[in-house]
Amino acid sequence: MKTKIAVSAFVALCALMLSGSLFAHHGTVSFDMSKQVEMKATVTQLMWINPHCILKFDVTDDDGKIVHWAAEFGSPEASMQEGWTRDTVHPGDKITAYVSVSKAGTPYGELVSAKLPDGKMIHAK
């Protein structure tokens, strides 16, 4: 899987700014919030649902295999305050996702932020 940790101060700063999101109201005990993994992703679905939106995307791993990922973030109402809408991403969009991944090692995570196809960074919370 082609992933790497972003070591830029920008991402760290994003993490700092988004510390509140670590305590989404459904909790984040299932995720390793001490790390963020940068993933080159292809969006497959944005589930615009309560209590939390879920972004589904494909990532090609180091063996060339496509892995189906899903990452949650804020509720639709909270996400709209960060600039998200149900049309922010569409299936097929190429994005960079910054994700705190599942402690269980499954392809699930907490979406922290994303770089959209137009290069714009958008927070998730």
Place this chain on the structure above:
Amino acid sequence: MKIHKLGSCVILLGAVLSVSCGAFAQGDGQFINGAGGRGTPVKDTPNSVWKSPKPDNAPFDPHNLNGNWEGVVRNTTGKEVSPFTPAGKAAFDINKPLNACAGYNDPNNECASKLVGVSETNDPYVYCDPLGFPRMLFYQMRHMEMVQTPAKVVQLFQYNAVWREIWTDGRTLPTNVGKPGGPDPRWFGYSVAHWDGNTFVVNTVGADDRSWLDPYGDPHSLDMKVEEKYTRLDKNQLKMVVTIDDPRMYTKPFVAQPGLIFHLEPSQSVPEQMCVPSEEEQYRQFAAGADGVDTK
């Protein structure tokens, strides 16, 4: 997947982040960084991280509570409760909360040790059961509207678009809720209120004991009595204090919320925030995958 250690600079930032998280855990469950800087931690109440509303010196009627008041997602720390009675401890032990409590960073903290993922929790909330009373006051309290009529105040809650009625016509509270011949327990109990000077005092009994007291799994019984005090501090601020007296579950009364400050929502419009069972089911499938039970 290659995961590398972050540089010392980032570690330092991480430490700052941890401190930030620790401070954050004292109050709200979610920052909201929208216009007006909401989400900024404040020091003027023990539990709220809500941005302190600016005082407004405009004239106001202290007995007029009408309006849409903006609060916080979570406004208790989970540490306010008094020691449990044996029955309270037994009820608490059964509950499996998924929400962070004040001491969740401390592995020796009992609350932290109880935290589980969505797939393991028995929090009624994840099934869209009613939050009930008084949990509604402590959780998902982002927007609350007061509507005063001559005989009662109706309190409208954003979350799940529910309401409760608070009678001000002089009637008394039932004393036999859930007992033979008495009225049934209700998710929001039975409430009456009176004015004590400029403070609106609400007394409630008969809250259905299937609900939790707060997001941390603290219980309550049908014997619980709740007192709320609402005081309009100025045109823009409303203070809420909540005291719990539940001798079946706790050894003494305690102040569960010592002073949450609401402010008038500028738009006076309530965004929708619903718990939809079919969506919640989709979310639980996601959460099960995150906890290692892949459902995809």
